[in-house]
Amino acid sequence: MVKFPLRLKFILWIAFLVSFIIITASSVSFHHITRVLTEGLEMPGVNMAASLATMLPDAFKNKSGEELSGLAGHIVKSSANIIEISVFDTGWKYIAHARKDGSASLIGRTLPKDERAKYMGARTASRIHGENERDFAEFGSPIKDSDARFGFISVKYSTVRFNGEISTAINFIIWLSLISLVAGIVLSVIMANFITRKLKELITRVELVARGDYSRQDDICSHDEIGLLSSRINEMTQGLLEKSRIMRFVPETLNSLVKNDSDFFRESGVERKVTVLFTDIRNFTGLSESNPPDEMLKMLNGYLETMTAVIKRNGGVVDKFIGDAVMAVFYPDENSDDEIRAVTCAIQMTEELWHFNHARENGGRFKIQIGVGINTGKVIAGMIGSSSGRLDYTVIGDTVNLASRLEGLSRDGKYTKIVVSETTFDAVKNIFDAELMAPMPVKGKKDPVSMYEIIGLKDIDKLIAGLASSDEKQRYNAVSMIGLTGRPELIKNILPMMNDGSHLVKMAAVSALKNLMLTDFELVKLLFGVLETETNAHVISNFVLEIGAIGEDEDRKKLLKYIDHDDARVRANAIESIGFIKDRSFIITVLERKLTDPNNRNRANAAIRLYQ
Numbered sequence: 001m002v003k004f005p006l007r008l009k010f011i012l013w014i015a016f017l018v019s020f021i022i023i024t025a026s027s028v029s030f031h032h033i034t035r036v037l038t039e040g041l042e043m044p045g046v047n048m049a050a051s052l053a054t055m056l057p058d059a060f061k062n063k064s065g066e067e068l069s070g071l072a073g074h075i076v077k078s079s080a081n082i083i084e085i086s087v088f089d090t091g092w093k094y095i096a097h098a099r100k101d102g103s104a105s106l107i108g109r110t111l112p113k114d115e116r117a118k119y120m121g122a123r124t125a126s127r128i129h130g131e132n133e134r135d136f137a138e139f140g141s142p143i144k145d146s147d148a149r150f151g152f153i154s155v156k157y158s159t160v161r162f163n164g165e166i167s168t169a170i171n172f173i174i175w176l177s178l179i180s181l182v183a184g185i186v187l188s189v190i191m192a193n194f195i196t197r198k199l200k201e202l203i204t205r206v207e208l209v210a211r212g213d214y215s216r217q218d219d220i221c222s223h224d225e226i227g228l229l230s231s232r233i234n235e236m237t238q239g240l241l242e243k244s245r246i247m248r249f250v251p252e253t254l255n256s257l258v259k260n261d262s263d264f265f266r267e268s269g270v271e272r273k274v275t276v277l278f279t280d281i282r283n284f285t286g287l288s289e290s291n292p293p294d295e296m297l298k299m300l301n302g303y304l305e306t307m308t309a310v311i312k313r314n315g316g317v318v319d320k321f322i323g324d325a326v327m328a329v330f331y332p333d334e335n336s337d338d339e340i341r342a343v344t345c346a347i348q349m350t351e352e353l354w355h356f357n358h359a360r361e362n363g364g365r366f367k368i369q370i371g372v373g374i375n376t377g378k379v380i381a382g383m384i385g386s387s388s389g390r391l392d393y394t395v396i397g398d399t400v401n402l403a404s405r406l407e408g409l410s411r412d413g414k415y416t417k418i419v420v421s422e423t424t425f426d427a428v429k430n431i432f433d434a435e436l437m438a439p440m441p442v443k444g445k446k447d448p449v450s451m452y453e454i455i456g457l458k459d460i461d462k463l464i465a466g467l468a469s470s471d472e473k474q475r476y477n478a479v480s481m482i483g484l485t486g487r488p489e490l491i492k493n494i495l496p497m498m499n500d501g502s503h504l505v506k507m508a509a510v511s512a513l514k515n516l517m518l519t520d521f522e523l524v525k526l527l528f529g530v531l532e533t534e535t536n537a538h539v540i541s542n543f544v545l546e547i548g549a550i551g552e553d554e555d556r557k558k559l560l561k562y563i564d565h566d567d568a569r570v571r572a573n574a575i576e577s578i579g580f581i582k583d584r585s586f587i588i589t590v591l592e593r594k595l596t597d598p599n600n601r602n603r604a605n606a607a608i609r610l611y612q
Helices: 006-062 065-078 113-120 160-210 225-247 252-260 284-290 293-313 338-362 398-412 422-428 460-466 472-485 488-499 503-515 520-531 537-550 553-564 568-578 584-596 600-611
Strands: 082-089 094-099 126-128 136-144 149-158 270-281 317-322 325-330 370-385 391-396 418-421 432-440 449-457
Touching: 006 082, 006 126, 006 136, 006 149, 006 160, 065 082, 065 094, 082 136, 160 225, 270 284, 270 293, 270 338, 270 391, 270 398, 284 293, 293 317, 293 325, 293 338, 317 391, 325 338, 325 398, 338 370, 338 418, 338 422, 338 449, 338 472, 370 398, 370 422, 391 398, 398 418, 398 432, 398 449, 418 422, 422 432, 422 449, 449 472, 460 472, 460 488, 472 488, 472 503, 488 503, 488 520, 503 520, 503 537, 520 537, 520 553, 537 553, 537 568, 553 568, 553 584, 568 584, 568 600, 584 600
Parallel strands: 370 418
Antiparallel strands: 082 094, 082 149, 126 136, 136 149, 270 325, 270 370, 317 325, 370 391, 418 449, 432 449
16 A cells, blocks of 8 residues: 555645645735725825815815815715815814714814824825724825915725725635636646556556566557656566566576575585485376377376476475476475475375376376386586576486486385385385385496385374474474374364474474364464463564464454564564554554664565555
8 A cells, every 4th residue: 555645646736736826826916906906096085185185275265164164065975985074274173074974073173183193294195094994095185385384184085895896806816716726626636547547557567567467568658758667567578478488498496596596606516415306107108109199298288287286385396397207306494304395295296196087087088107206315406508508407416316216116116106215214204104115226326226115104193102202303294294184183182282392393383283274263372372482583483474374453463562573583574464454554553663674674574565
């Protein structure tokens, strides 16, 4: 989940830009309209005050106060906007006064001193600014001629119409701004959707590529950066598709090592202990002569696909296909159980072959039989081939040759046709029953080779007895093998192993309990019980990850205390597990601070869970 989607950023930025433009334009328009209307009010007022001030000196000389008031009253009545005219002598006594509302005349009264101050600065006709001027505007001018000053005249204009025009202008600007803002937001949403829709298509495409789906090609006909990006992704995907097709022909061993070992190209050859498994189809040449080529190819592909799946399931890698034969290599992991995994794989191959043949027989097609040879020992692992041509990463040596020879000798077996060397048998004898075969001379060996045919898993009682062994590896193997039986009634035997002193045994017990069909709810409860006292960081990290994978959100929230654990692996797995919680706000609150974790993997896990 994206914390701050690009679509929202587009909308906010465009809305902000539109709002800024509208507010700026509205402010300029308002000030312009106000200035024009103000000038339309002040100019007539100043002119009126100036005209009257020019006329009044003669009136002062020739007319009485009553006549002046009559003149003022006539002007007030004849004007729609003038509401009051006052004429003062030099002592600020009213000598003429008229109001629109016809209220009592103030002739003979003297203007209070505190009200005179606003008139004192007027040297010519001008706007007079005072208090309480909401409904009128006052203009005034000294009354004088070249000989003397006679007094002062005040003309008050009503501002009701002016204020109404201002109010109308403001309302118009507000409505226009709101409509423009809404239109701008709608436009921003449309633009954001238009742009991000293409980006979402690209994101979906990239997610498909990340999952290995290279089949889709986007057709974004856009002559901009998004179109260019789409074109480049198409080119990248086409390249990956071609590489993925080629990779099907690359040995799985090489594929795996390229991913996991950045130094292996620099190694000219290393000696490694591995278990090698060979298997092939019995009488393949005879079958090829008696069946059509397309039928043989179809059978072979189905068989190889089935066997490859079994090999992968048991942790092996297919080194190569040699016609109808398969060579697989089992590399030791931290449990060093490559021999057990190889033999388990061989047994499962025979089981899968039964199902494979059963399906073919029901379809009226021929059945096949296989043999398996397994050997454990040292090999030389490295790049083989031409430096200027094809290279292959494989294993060579006597161990590989003997495994191939044992597969050939498996035709003499009486039970499973799975033949193992003495070295391999020594590693699995506590788990599998086997029968010693007659030593046979093998090409390249001076003495006859001892070999064993695997019969099957030991009796359950023997495996259960192995749970109490003092040997850690034997306990581990017993737990793993009991888990492979798939028998739920053995859960009670595995449960105590969750408290074993070995962290390897504990983790094997978790896998065994899952195979024995213990419910997720019961397993999570069991894991939390072990975590209460567990101190081994490796066990804690694995159990935390397991709870995150199979638990509910409430279980995952209980893992919160582990995101600050001292061990980086525990923190990483806790972050990953908490990231499965469906409440995104909770994830953001909890994991945002882990973006600054000192461990690179932890920062990456937090980023993936926050922004997926």
